[in-house]
Amino acid sequence: MSPTAAPTPVLHPLHLCIDGGGTKTSCCIASPAGILARGYAGTSNIAEVGLANCVAALILATERAIAGLPKHCMASTAWDDLERVNDRGAGHISRQSLGTVDGHPKDAGPAPPPNRTNSLTVSTAATALSTPPRTPSPPKTPDPADTLRLSPLGSDPHPHLWVVDRPSAPSITRSPVRFASVWVGLAGVDAPSDALALSGPLAQFFDIPYGPRLVIQNDAALLAAPILTNGSTAGLTVVAGTGSVCLAWGVEGGQLRYLGRRGGTGFLLGDEGSAFYIGRCALRAVVEDFDSGAPETALHALVRDKFGVQTTDGLLAKVYELDERKSASVAANQRKLAIAELSRAVVKCATEYDCERAKGVLRLSARDLAHQALPLVDGRRIAAARATLCLGGGMLGLPIYREMFLAALEEKGCTFARVEYIADAAGRGARTLAGCGEA
Structure with a gap:
């Protein structure tokens, strides 16, 4: 056999x-x-x-x-x-x-x-x-x-x-x-x-x-x-990761049709609500508080720690420092990522230490991201009540930040029929x- x-x-x-x-x-x-x-x-x-x-x-x-x-x-x-x-x-x-x-x-x-x-x-x-x-x-x-x-x-x-x-x-x-x-x-x-x-x-x-x-x-x-x-007739995709961008879509014949765009202009011109944007807002808040003599918060200490400085007056020099061992473009990209990485410290301050200064930074960034998206939801291209909002990127994956973003949209009368985060x-x-x- x-x-x-x-x-x-x-x-x-x-x-x-x-x-x-x-x-x-x-x-x-x-x-x-x-x-x-x-x-x-x-x-x-x-x-x-x-x-x-x-x-x-x-x-x-x-x-x-x-x-x-x-x-x-x-x-x-x-x-x-x-x-x-x-x-x-x-x-x-x-x-x-x-x-x-x-x-x-x-x-x-x-x-x-x-x-x-x-x-x-x-x-x-x-x-x-x-x-x-x-x-x-x-x-x-x-x-x-x-x-x-x-x-x-x-x-x-x-x-x-x-x-x-x-x-x-x-x-x-x-x-x-x-x-x-x-x-x-x-x-x-x-x-x-x-x-x-x-x-x-x-x-x-x-x-x-x-x-x-x-x-x-x-x-x-x-x-x-x-x-x-x-079953949606239209939708909006919003990414808030290292950078940010918003795209509007319609549905025709079972396919998606591109309707418009806001953002995606990079960290020099935009990236509102992104990890880099949050990190930059946090740095500005810490430096402005130092200059005005405002009281210290948990955010100040965490920002200094992330950049390895003991005092806030040494922070700016560290932020602008470039690694001379690297090419200019590589060193600049590493600096950008270091600022974006600071967003983790901001979220930690807001969630673990209940720091109002950190919450304020997140809330401001979420509002700026909503401001970037709102012109696409004008009733002419997208009617939010019949549309799907699709969210992506590491920042919008965080409940505290996602809720702030949705609240900022709702403050302007923009409530979507469906909201989905794509992890x-x-x-x-x-x-x-x-x-x-x-x-």
Whole structure:
């Protein structure tokens, strides 16, 4: 009696979503069965670190996610089959085509779970999820002095947070895994030219032409998926992480249509309500209190401690200090992240020490973020009473700050029909692409 042959793995299409922010880059791989792997890297904000460093971070996060794929996805037979399926399909992978490759029966193996949410159609057409149509800016070119080495950010408890440093960035290679679709949401992608600059190296790495299967957008677009799944006619996505941006969306023909934008202008011109904005407001509050002779609070001590100074009169010099061992752009980005990191101390003061000065900083920042969003909810583009508000970013993930932001909107008579915080934008995007719904 011949031994029973091992069952041939059933390979379903893989989908990848990347959420690239000002502090970290998160990558998630999913199939119709659910999330399979994740990977992380440092900041990929193209406006801050340049094209070469941005691409390097995106590729590193992807490679780390691929390395975490389950063994059955990486087994030699499955790997060979995956390559054959994708080569033959030329990017048009489907459940049906997977079932017939190399003689595999169509009904081999269990069927993927049914969709629990509407699948998002990702398209670069003007009426779908696309990079907001703003005045084109010159394509960003890499600065040879600002190449990338990834190194831990001090003793930070989150090992996936990294900083940009020297020497050279990884060369562009090709992904060892082919993906049915790739959705990249990236801070700093503010015009079609930004997405176009990224499209070349990413299309080469993923071996997917820039278009409906390879979509590159602002990171706020990743939060918009719930607007399609709950019957809303419109929605607003608000990100408040290291930076901030607000995007308005309508729903037409089962797709999202871009309606308008506020913010996303970077820390020099805006980023109202972001972690950087909160850190800067805290620094100003501490310095102004010192100059006016106001009483000390817990906020003053924590701010000094974060910057390693004993007295407030030494704070300004420390804030403006640049690491001379680094290139100018890298040192400036590290300084920006240090100010953004100060937002943690502000939240700690407000929640653990009940510090009114810290609460005032948070409340002011939340009001400025609401002021940035309100022009989009004018009744002409979005009627809040029939719309969904989708929130993302680390700051809006904190209950105290999220409640202050919603209260600031309500003070202006703006109450949304639904409010949802998306804690895992990359995971939500990957599941949406794969059509596998919530975990």
